[in-house]
Amino acid sequence: MTTLTLAKAINEGLRRAMEDDPKVLIMGEDVGKLGGVFRVTDGLQKDFGELRVIDTPLAESGIVGTAIGLALRGYRPVCEIQFDGFVFPAADQIITQLAKMPLRSLGALKLPVVVRIPCGGGIGAVEHHSESPEAYFTHTAGLRVVACSNPADAYVMIQQAIRCDDPVIFFEPKRRYWEKAEVDTSPEAAAGWPDLHTARVVRPGGDVTVLAYGPMVRTCLEAATAAEEDGRSVEVIDLRSLNPLDTALVTDSVRRTGRCVIVHEAPVYSGFGAELAARITESCFYHLEAPVLRVGGFSTPYPPSKLEEHYLPDLDRVLDAVDRCFAY
Amino acid sequence: MTTLTLAKAINEGLRRAMEDDPKVLIMGEDVGKLGGVFRVTDGLQKDFGELRVIDTPLAESGIVGTAIGLALRGYRPVCEIQFDGFVFPAADQIITQLAKMPLRSLGALKLPVVVRIPCGGGIGAVEHHSESPEAYFTHTAGLRVVACSNPADAYVMIQQAIRCDDPVIFFEPKRRYWEKAEVDTSPEAAAGWPDLHTARVVRPGGDVTVLAYGPMVRTCLEAATAAEEDGRSVEVIDLRSLNPLDTALVTDSVRRTGRCVIVHEAPVYSGFGAELAARITESCFYHLEAPVLRVGGFSTPYPPSKLEEHYLPDLDRVLDAVDRCFAY
Amino acid sequence: MTIDASRGVQAPPELVQLLTPEGERVEHPDYDIDLTPEEIRGLYRDLVLVRRIDLEAVALQRQGELGIWASLLGQEAAQIGSGRALTDADMAFPTYREHGVAWCRDVDPVKLLGLFRGVNHGGWDPVEHNFHLYTIVIGSQTLHAVGYAMGIQRDGAEAAAIVYFGDGATSQGDVNESFIWASVFNAPVVFFCQNNQWAISEPLEKQSRIPLYRRASGFGFPGIRVDGNDVFACLAVTRQALRNAREGNGPTLIEAYTYRMGAHTTSDDPTRYRVADELEAWKLKDPIERLKAYLFKNQLADQAYFEAIDAEADALGRDVRKRCLEMPDPDPLAIFDHVYAHRHPLMEEEREQFAAYLASFEGSEGR
Amino acid sequence: MTIDASRGVQAPPELVQLLTPEGERVEHPDYDIDLTPEEIRGLYRDLVLVRRIDLEAVALQRQGELGIWASLLGQEAAQIGSGRALTDADMAFPTYREHGVAWCRDVDPVKLLGLFRGVNHGGWDPVEHNFHLYTIVIGSQTLHAVGYAMGIQRDGAEAAAIVYFGDGATSQGDVNESFIWASVFNAPVVFFCQNNQWAISEPLEKQSRIPLYRRASGFGFPGIRVDGNDVFACLAVTRQALRNAREGNGPTLIEAYTYRMGAHTTSDDPTRYRVADELEAWKLKDPIERLKAYLFKNQLADQAYFEAIDAEADALGRDVRKRCLEMPDPDPLAIFDHVYAHRHPLMEEEREQFAAYLASFEGSEGR
Numbered sequence A, B: 001m002t003t004l005t006l007a008k009a010i011n012e013g014l015r016r017a018m019e020d021d022p023k024v025l026i027m028g029e030d031v032g033k034l035g036g037v038f039r040v041t042d043g044l045q046k047d048f049g050e051l052r053v054i055d056t057p058l059a060e061s062g063i064v065g066t067a068i069g070l071a072l073r074g075y076r077p078v079c080e081i082q083f084d085g086f087v088f089p090a091a092d093q094i095i096t097q098l099a100k101m102p103l104r105s106l107g108a109l110k111l112p113v114v115v116r117i118p119c120g121g122g123i124g125a126v127e128h129h130s131e132s133p134e135a136y137f138t139h140t141a142g143l144r145v146v147a148c149s150n151p152a153d154a155y156v157m158i159q160q161a162i163r164c165d166d167p168v169i170f171f172e173p174k175r176r177y178w179e180k181a182e183v184d185t186s187p188e189a190a191a192g193w194p195d196l197h198t199a200r201v202v203r204p205g206g207d208v209t210v211l212a213y214g215p216m217v218r219t220c221l222e223a224a225t226a227a228e229e230d231g232r233s234v235e236v237i238d239l240r241s242l243n244p245l246d247t248a249l250v251t252d253s254v255r256r257t258g259r260c261v262i263v264h265e266a267p268v269y270s271g272f273g274a275e276l277a278a279r280i281t282e283s284c285f286y287h288l289e290a291p292v293l294r295v296g297g298f299s300t301p302y303p304p305s306k307l308e309e310h311y312l313p314d315l316d317r318v319l320d321a322v323d324r325c326f327a328y
Numbered sequence C, D: 001m002t003i004d005a006s007r008g009v010q011a012p013p014e015l016v017q018l019l020t021p022e023g024e025r026v027e028h029p030d031y032d033i034d035l036t037p038e039e040i041r042g043l044y045r046d047l048v049l050v051r052r053i054d055l056e057a058v059a060l061q062r063q064g065e066l067g068i069w070a071s072l073l074g075q076e077a078a079q080i081g082s083g084r085a086l087t088d089a090d091m092a093f094p095t096y097r098e099h100g101v102a103w104c105r106d107v108d109p110v111k112l113l114g115l116f117r118g119v120n121h122g123g124w125d126p127v128e129h130n131f132h133l134y135t136i137v138i139g140s141q142t143l144h145a146v147g148y149a150m151g152i153q154r155d156g157a158e159a160a161a162i163v164y165f166g167d168g169a170t171s172q173g174d175v176n177e178s179f180i181w182a183s184v185f186n187a188p189v190v191f192f193c194q195n196n197q198w199a200i201s202e203p204l205e206k207q208s209r210i211p212l213y214r215r216a217s218g219f220g221f222p223g224i225r226v227d228g229n230d231v232f233a234c235l236a237v238t239r240q241a242l243r244n245a246r247e248g249n250g251p252t253l254i255e256a257y258t259y260r261m262g263a264h265t266t267s268d269d270p271t272r273y274r275v276a277d278e279l280e281a282w283k284l285k286d287p288i289e290r291l292k293a294y295l296f297k298n299q300l301a302d303q304a305y306f307e308a309i310d311a312e313a314d315a316l317g318r319d320v321r322k323r324c325l326e327m328p329d330p331d332p333l334a335i336f337d338h339v340y341a342h343r344h345p346l347m348e349e350e351r352e353q354f355a356a357y358l359a360s361f362e363g364s365e366g367r
């Protein structure tokens, strides 16, 4: 067991993946000497050289497009998008090429490309540096979309994502980069790794199910602790994978609790929470005591940072939704 | 009253808008001499000249990016994206600039840009020519998203979209381009135009509400006719606007019928139907006899055209969902 | 800063040409080619056969057997010349119009038809043929080619990538980014732009005000314009560029100056935007006629030979047609195949539901 | 096809320079400038004041008053020279670093700070100042500028647009598309690229293997490299380019060869990727020192003058600081303002809900 920050855990996971497989490459803006603006790739270029850790020209479409080409040649590129808000220049390569090329080839081609996206707000940044664009990708068939929430998962999930033969959009909760936890980096531990696409009950409870992923998991855990004082037992599920979804685990929980609150930072309107709500309602219709409620960013662009504490779901907003749930 | 195809109705609407306001411009690939691949801009360059109907270089980001610049200079550009699947190179300009610049300016700037997107399948086309990318835009705050379903609406809605000071993503159901209907193009009729953001009950009914937009409206009307033979009274609503949504009209209907089926061509997973389902369930929880059901494309990339009849919701799939609704 | 008004008929001065429209062999200071009669006849055969496949496809589309077809008519020399310059180890990235290159890569023409018939989105194995799938989103394959070439570099392999695109594509951000990547990483890639003068209805002037081959100079690598209707010149120039790439000298942009003799696709109506004269003038520069004249003049082939090739072409056309019509429709449940390489619960769920739904109709007269 | 290794200190030969680092006025065959002593002193004042504003902002950030700041240190001459070349009717499109140009456009410096303080995403009226909002998504403003210039064309106005971007930005698809648009439509736009040698940690070699100004030639319009630390040269070259644009001669790319003397932003740590020597060498080319030397040598200003300017700068710095700290935090409900120009029911619904939610805490000790 080692104590690692989330950023360092991904760094270690990348390092392990690069050691395990010489075809693994890192590419992106400033990933080399600088080690990325969040230092997630720190030291990798020094140890693996410029051919494997590639500082690219400043163009996201180029990053993903050339990563596809490298994957076609047998490489497993891990692309870094510097911030969530800068993934859109790469939207075309991700949506029309990365996601669709394997099907286009009738399975002859595999595209083991990972697109890492530091996401979410809460770090006092300027525009475009605090967004949660997951819904654009969950709606894009052909992609797998995952989000890590803590160091131990991050270490494991990045390696699993790299080993996956499908393209994976990998969301990293940037405001949790500096949070620490114990991580078991021993090779033996790998046998016990859960599948990349399983969700996890991170806090069991009986009264209401709260679904979260990425940065909101911790917020929801805190809310659950606070709710306990009010005598409410909140089950918190870390979804981990948004596409595919671990439907069984989620619906089992909601059938048990009869109530569900979904929490994400992205705007609620047409966000990923909508899919969760719609799907859960369909599967758990007779078990629901209240409609599935969603807590998220407002349906506006991400505001200037002086307003972000209001925009982002926090403990109080989660509790408020839990309360509303019980008002039905 | 004139009988117009949907394509011609938009053409007439564009023409009227250009006559009314010299600042209105048309821009896109092949919109000039060719009149667009669907002839929606037919004859406009001849009548309004190359300065107002601009054949652009082949680059969608450039089209939307320069349209923004023209709007900043006081113009009202109407961009054509040639096919749904080619909007993604423009995703960055639409999502980070077009949608967010007005807020960025604290309201000092308005961006009256219309982005026309022929959308949907059913025309036997090759890849990228049959998609329904609306969910990418409904989730993008700052945009208005509308979809026309018939000639009369199309004629009116395109003019309203052009007059709107906000950016509007304007979906046109390409397989309905050649369908004809009576259109009142008289200036007097304008007084009675419904607001761009109102939905409409296109067929009243009491047993179940079916929500559709764009190409699926007609399919749902046909399903409603068929359902009548089984003694089921289906209310069909044409949403017309996806963001904002005419929530009141929709929820009034669902509260009345107690059942709701949503139909769109886009993949169901994380599609716009999810927002509708989640929102309706929250507002109409006590009135729902069954969960809101969604009928849509499968959660795969759009298939080759020999499979599209299976992929696309049709009368039978809609009726099947209506039946499932009554099984609760 | 001059406006290039040379579109159309007048060959621009900087054009590399080894065979005139009249079938005369001419010298070029930088490029030469030494081919055996056998090889030259082989090129002729290629040109005739791919034109025949193309004609058959157009006919099939007219008869409703294909949804659409993008004809290569007029561009045969550009495609065969460049395609025959490739070694087996080289990798080609086409647009949707590279039927001639596909031919050089031994892709069964019927597999090309599958895509246009709507049976699949790309029916051949790109790895088997070192010929990538057709890419429809304009320009996006250029980045794939550069990435692939960066992989070649990392492998230390003796190979290069070539990527095809049109004059219209040069306006896309991706294409220009691919120039940057290729130049910064000195990637072993050849950019092969078929300037067929039109991007659907838009003439070259809507994409560039100077000749396209000059674009490369702004990115720091060589650009060259070749007579795209001259199969010798296309072969020589592409060979040289590929060799440079393989030898570590980085990318080259080749602008093959040619003409789209047909419509953009079978859905297009070029009479709406271009004058018939232009086509007539270009017909005089037909890539096949000039090689035929050369063969004939130089007594490398006689009438019997030409007739034999024509007969072979007819047989090929018939075979392609027959096998096109025999192509089975895909199974409805194929919608869920190959979307992911690994198991995906949502695919399984939707597939099961749909299978059950389909089964519910069995025996009934519905649907 | 040479690799440009001239990054760093050695001025490349093709550089337009009118004032040496030592403050000597030199001649250039194509560019000259005739300024009154008053004007020259005005430029000096601009340079000093914007540097002072910048220093104050850095200090404010260090003290936690700004979330981040992108310093223009070292780039003052490029910005003031080009900014002072603009007429009132011209329109400027900045990145996030154009504080010097903002100064020339009479934008209150405190308004710039608002964005970096997180009070808003852009606090000035772009129309009032003919100075667009800061754009953070690299390169996207280049297309806006070209579109705007196409609007100028349609208006038949006597004006031009200028757009700022960095060396890193030249790799973005959008920037290259904007070159295409500008050239095809002959738009009255000046592309002003401040090559400050770095894009965060990436040196110019990661973006281009030839000098950036040469990019323009590939698109068919002129490119020119100017000494970005020479305010005279920047003014002269930009003036000329703007005049060309206004007179219908189309776009120009200006590469202002300069240096980012500070960190990329206050969040950055350049010691991780660049050597101190480089900075030291560039300090000798400081844009302010050389103008000061020129003024002094030519007796256009004396010590008292310089002191007066410094005092003015200090006062300005204090004023900026004071007003920065006074900036009120936005109202929570401002989240819903200005998202749409017209009524939008979802905004109203969410605003109401949130107002009620906020009200529910009133009086309670929570939050």
Ligand SMILES: Cc1ncc(C[n+]2csc(CCOP(=O)(O)OP(=O)(O)O)c2C)c(N)n1
Pocket: B029, B058, B060, B082, B086, B089, C095, C097, C136, C137, C138, C165, C166, C167, C168, C169, C170, C196, C198, C199, C200, C260, C264
């Ligand atoms: C991104 C994108 N935008 C638009 C289209 C529609 N489209 C298909 S072909 C074409 C013209 C292409 O012209 P060019 O690159 O010259 O190639 P050519 O067809 O002449 O071979 C257009 C606009 C597309 N396929 N992809």
Ligand SMILES: Cc1ncc(C[n+]2csc(CCOP(=O)(O)OP(=O)(O)O)c2C)c(N)n1
Pocket: A029, A058, A060, A082, A086, A089, D097, D136, D137, D138, D165, D166, D167, D168, D169, D170, D196, D198, D199, D200, D260, D264
């Ligand atoms: C599309 C996009 N990708 C990445 C970033 C993150 N980023 C901000 S500044 C910067 C470097 C810009 O370099 P350059 O264009 O040279 O301008 P400079 O900062 O040196 O003035 C990067 C990568 C961004 N803002 N936008």
Ligand SMILES: [Mg+2]
Pocket: C166, C167, C168, C194, C195, C196, C197, C198, C199, C200
């Ligand atoms: Mg073309």
Ligand SMILES: [Mg+2]
Pocket: D166, D167, D168, D194, D195, D196, D197, D198, D199, D200
């Ligand atoms: Mg820079």
